Amino acid sequence: MSSERRYTPTHEWIQSVGDPFRMRVGITDFAQKEITDVVFVELPKIGKKVPRGAEAAIIESVKAAFSIYAPMGGEIVGINSAIESNPALVNADPYGAGWLFELKVDNASEWSSLLDENGYRAHLSSGSVGGH
Amino acid sequence: MSLELSGGEESGSMRPPMEPTLWQKSRPGARGVFPPGISPEALDGRCPEQIRRKSPLALPELSELDVVRHFTRLSHLNRGVDTHFYPLGSCTMKYNPKIMDRISEITGFRDLHPRTGPEGMQGLLEVLHTLEESLGHLLGMEAVTLAPAAGAHGELTGILIARRYFESKGDRGRTEILIPDSAHGTNPASAAMGGFTVRVLPSGSDGGVDLGHLAETLSEKTALVMMTVPSTLGIFEKDLLKMVAMVKDSGALLYMDGANFNAFIGLLRPGDLGFDIVHINTHKTLATPHGGGGPGSGPVGVKAHLAPFLPSPRIRKEGERYSLVSPETSIGPIRSFIGSTLVLLRALGYLRMLGGEGVRRVALYALLNANYLRARLSGTLPRTGSGLCAHEFVLSAKELGAEGLHASDLAKEILDAGYYAPTISFPLIVPEALMIEPTETESKETLDRFAEDFRRIVDLARSNPSRIKEAPRRTPVARPDEVAAARDPVLTDPASLHLS
Amino acid sequence: MADFIPHTETETREMLSLLGLDTLEDLLSVYSHSMAAFSPPDLSSLGGGQDERTLMEWFSSRGDRNLPASRVVVFRGAGAYDHFIPAGVSALVGRGEFLTSYTPYQPEASQGLLQAIFEFQTAIARLYGMDLANASLYDGATAMAEAVLVAVRETERSVVLLSEGIDPECRSVVETYLEGMSVRVEIVPLEGGTTPYSRLAGRVGPDVACFVGSTPTFLGAVDQFDGVSDLLHGVGALFIIHANPHSLALLKSPGEWGADLASGEGQPLGLPLSSGGPYLGLLSSRKKFVRRIPGRLAGLTKDREGRPCFVLTLQAREQHIRREKANSNICSNETLLALQALVYLSLLGPGGLRRAASGSWSNAHDLCARLQTIPGISLINPEADFFHEFVSELPVDADDLSRHLLAEGILGGLPLGGLLGPSWSRRMLWCATELRTEAEIARTVEIVRLYLEK
Structure with a gap:
């Protein structure tokens, strides 16, 4: 697991924040460009249980709303309240200050089925993007 | 001033001055209309302090x-049908006859209290009953x-009716509503408000509902299938009658979103086509006028069993x-009183003025x-669909993406x-x-002029x-910062917060 | 007769010829696969068309069979109020640029309406003591239902407490709206006409999404909500107040009572009685619910050239984007009536609105006092304050008295038996607005007195 970042075909990323069961989730640079200017992020409540693949957050642009799915199942243990007042962070720094929420994951084995850097790149270049 | 002379840095100068807000114009002590009533000071001692408003009323003061x-x-x-051609597809922005304004101002209707009781409302009830019959x-x-x-x-009403219908038959397993992906957003939103799960029917390559997919999605869980006829692409589904038969066989009800009824009013009847609710x-x-977003009115017709x-x-x-x-079996009231009667008077006035043959000509x-x-x-620009369209058609500006343009830029x-x-x-x-939906009330001349302008605009794009990215130049404001x-x-x- | 189709015969032929068609009927090939299956509809019941004069005569003669406020003196409210409306209102609202426009999706060509909506939102938010208001909903009843749905979504709880003081028809509308949801509605009874704090305190808990109070209540009492806001917030529930906007010129606003959301029927703000519609749904809230509020919102921003301008905003909440996950299914609203209320409020100004509201208060109290001088008539809930409506207990059947008054050209108080059950059959809900004159009040009281003396 280490500090590697992994991806979903629906353009979320997930990465450990030290504790091997505590994972941070955000959207990829590709996704933030597709969404265009983020105007609002509806973040989950802390303590909420989200199964893998379930909608965990919603990102709004001016003319669209995008569901953000949990890359792994678990409990929401942290949210990035900075993006509530400054949603532009998601566009400016999607892998850093623009992260969305943190999960305490239930099942570490789900990690292995996520895309690694190369896998996600291949997914992007395959043209079958969409998903949001 | 021609387009060529305008633009660039100077474009702002063409715009008319903005109108300050009511609060920006407010002058303390200014008085407008003097209504009947009494001075609030005359109430002192009668209206107890603990129920009186202490915070400022903060309304503007103007002559x-x-x-x-x-x-x-x-x-x-502001632009309306009275001032501009309004080809806003799916909205049927036709001319709103002036005589209907007069009808809606007849004192016998405009000043009638809704709780007058039937003895003082016979004229109103007759008019509304006549409209129900005409629509039926x-x-x-x-x-109706x-x-x-x-x-x-109306959609929510129809959905709640379907809910009650299945409950009355003891069938509580029908929890799903099927809706094509081309439908108005109100369809799935209404289904969700009615407590149903939405299943989306993807369109086939011709923009119509895919029969195979419909067959797969229909089940004993399907309560209702909502169809827009003609579809939002302006296409009358060639397999409509087959779809209707499939839905009937499944035991589900059929709902027609009649937003596009202008395409076949007087020609075909939704009830004859097999719909249960419309x-x-x-x-x-x-x-009836759109009024900047309302009031509208959405009468619902149903077959006898509903x-x-x-x-x-x-x-x-x-x-x-x-x-x-108020029958026991009713879903209950869905709004206060009988209906948006002043709007309904206009609707009946329109039908009576046109008569049966006029409606068909529409x-x-x-x-x-x-x-x-x-x-x-x-x-x-390429059109979705082929052959004759119904009352509207859809073009795609996708190919202009190569120039960095969107449909919104052309708009x-x-x-x-x-x-x-x-x-x-x-x-x-x-x-x-x-x-694009021109409606029947626009003249050939208007359509010709619009067609020429549209062609010029696509060429310019x-x-x-x-240049297109800089548009509009001639409107009161340029493009707003919607992100901010x-x-x-x-x-x-904010100016209202400083008033007392 | 007319059909508003502008084409000359020559133009029609030219247009058909471009399409390679001979007659209009050839266009019906669009429907050929369905038309073949059915005979063409019989449209004879729609008649052969009418000209303007015949049409006006037909409607006018039906209008003459009604008893509108121009023919009877209105002492009835119960959700629809006969207030003064300045002439300027219809003159401005009837302008074609407003009347025949649609939802301002293209802001550059719709600044007038957008600014008016923004100003309406401002006026309603200030009147209700709230941070923001939306661009309107259908009517007061559906506005209350939508406010309840906001609370249900926000709290993810399933019990809704409604005050007994809510208009029973409004309550039924809320119940209809909740029909498909797994939500239970419970009624909090009134005592002496107002909400007893102890009753409410005994019921609230972690299962409660919200409590909805009404002021004035359906029976006219000014309800008081001391401590209610803290009580509800203490258990994580929301506080909603349904308030008559006209009364707020004098009475404590929902904001002052500590409400989270407020709903109301906007008809008293410059809308005629209109046989019951179209009316105007008002919804306002604290800032924290801005993303949960249903319906359209106009916002202030700047255009590319730095000019202040207005735009529909936060559209990602709405059905055309969010579809089944939208806050509500509402699309068309009551914009023109919102404009009407705004024009009314601007013409009256704060002074005019206070004057009209004070007149309503004063006339209703005058009527009440005079009615009570009649032997056998008493005021129910005498300890509760009221605004412009109150309930009298009569020594006779209220429906009979109502019919007698109508024959005398008076739309008297609403007989309550039909709405509230047989135990209310001798009770009548009276209303007097600022429009009632001393002479009208005196005459009405005299007719009641004589009727009871018979």
Whole structure:
């Protein structure tokens, strides 16, 4: 697991924040460009249980709303309240200050089925993007 | 001033001065209309302190002429059917006859208290009952409610009726509503409000519902299938009757979203086609004004087996006498009082003025105008669908993406050419959609002029896309910063917070 | 007769010829696969068309069979109020640029309406003492239902407490709206006409999404909500107040009572009685619910050239984007009536609105006092304050008295038996607005007195 970042075909990323069961989730640079200017992020409540693949957050642009799915199942243990007042962070720094929420994951084995850097790149270049 | 002379840095100078807000114009102590009443000071001692308002009322203080000029100026910053061609697809922006304004001002209706009781409302109830019957004939439905305040409200009504119907049969397993992906957003939103799960029917390559997919999705869990006829692509599904038969076989009910009824009013009846429930929008098909977003009205027609569930109150006719009743089986009221009656008077006025043959001509000319404009625009942008269209058609500006342009950019240039814009970004299944509905009340001359301007604009988009990006130049304001508006919403006037 | 189709015969032929068609009927090939299956509809019941004069006569003669406020003196409210409306209102609202426009999706060509909506939102938010208001909903009843749905979504709880003081028809509308949801509605009874704090305190808990109070209540009492806001917030529930906007010129606003959301029927703000519609749904809230509020919102921003301008905003909440996940299904609303209320409020100004509201208060109290001088008539809930409506207990059947008054050209108080059950059959809900004159009040009281003396 280490500090590697992994991806979903629906353009979320997930990465450990030290504790091997505590994972941070955000959207990829590709996704933030597709969404265009983020105007609002509806973040989950802390303590909420989200199964893998379930909608965990919603990102709004001016003319669209995008569901953000949990890359792994678990409990929401942290949210990035900075993006509530400054949603532009998601566009400016999607892998850093623009992260969305943190999960305490239930099942570490789900990690292995996520895309690694190369896998996600291949997914992007395959043209079958969409998903949001 | 011609387009060529304007633009660039100077473009701002063409715009009229902005109108300050009411609160910016407010002058402490200014007085407008003096209404009947008494001075609040005269109440002192009678109205107890603990229930009295302490916070400022914060309404603006203006003279009557200030107010008249303010709203007259605002009207000059706004476009309507009375001032501009309004080809806003799916909205049927036809002419709103002036005589209907008069009808809605008849004191016997305008000043009638809704709780007067049947003895003082016989004229109103007769008029509404007549409209119910006329709509029943046009829709091929045995019963009609005039209660819904708008199309989406009609959808919710129809969905709750379906819910009650299955409950009355003891069938509680029907929890799903099937809706094509080309449908108006109100359809799935209404289904969700009615407590149903939405299953989306993807469109086939021709933009119609895919029969195979419909067959797979239909099940004993399906309560309702909602279809827009003609579809939002302006296409009358060639397999409609097959679809109807499939849905009937599954035991589900069929709902028709009649937003596009202008395409076949007087030609075909939804009830004959096999639909169990249908709503229409009087502000579309029956020429009642859109009023900047409302009031509308969304009457719902149903077949006899669903009539017991219609919302209360119902109008009952016995001999020559009318009354209001609330049947036990009804879903209950869905709004206050009987309906948006002043809107409904206009709708009935329109039907009576046209008569049966006039209604039929409306549909034929809606078809003629749409197809004529479609033909005049061929070769500009590709259309979704082929052959004759119904009352509207959808073009895609996707290929202009190569120039960095979107349908919304073209819309702004269309505003500059002196029109309202077509509907853009809808239906969702067409990338960069421009949905055009001319309606039957526009003349050939208007359509010819629009076609020429549209062609010029598409040519300009290809030859000089940066010009289009600068549009509109001739409107009261340039493009608003919608991102800033949504990130940090300012929804009330800050100037109002300083008033006492 | 007319059909508003502008084509000359020559033009029609030219247009058909471009399409390669001979007659209009050839266009019907669009429907050929369905039309073949059915005979063409019989449209004879729609008649052969009418000209303007005949049409006006037909409607006018039906209008004459009604008893509108121009023919009867209105002492009835119960959700629809006969207030003074300045002439300027219809003159400005009827302008075609407003009347025949649609939802301002293209802001550059719709600044007038957008600014008016923004100003309406401002006026309603200030009147209700809230941070923001939306661009309107259908009517007061559906506005209350939508406010309840906001609370249900926000709290993810399933019990809704409604005050007994809510208009029973409004309550039914809320119940209809909640039909498909797994939500239970419970009624909090009134005592002496107002909400007893202890009753409410005994019921609230972690299952409660919200409590909805009404002021004035359906029976006219000014309800008081001391401590209610803290009580509800203490258990994580929301506080909603349904308030008559006209009364707020004098009475404590929902904001002052600590409400989270407020709903109301906007008809008293310059809308005629209109046989019951179209009316105007008002919804306002605290800032924290901005993304949960249903319906359209106009916002202030700047255009590319730095000019202040207005735009529909936060649209990602709405059905055309969010579809089944939208806050509500509402699309068309009551914009023109919102404009009407705004024009009314601007013409009256704060002074005019206070004057009209004070007149309503004063006339209703005058009527009440005079009625009570009649032997056998008493005021129910005499300890509760009221605004412009109150309930009298009569020594006779209220429906009979109502019919007698109507024959005398008076739309008297609403007989309550039909709405509230047989135990209310001798009770009548009276209303007097600022429009009632001393002479009308005196005459009405005299007719009641004589009727009871018979």
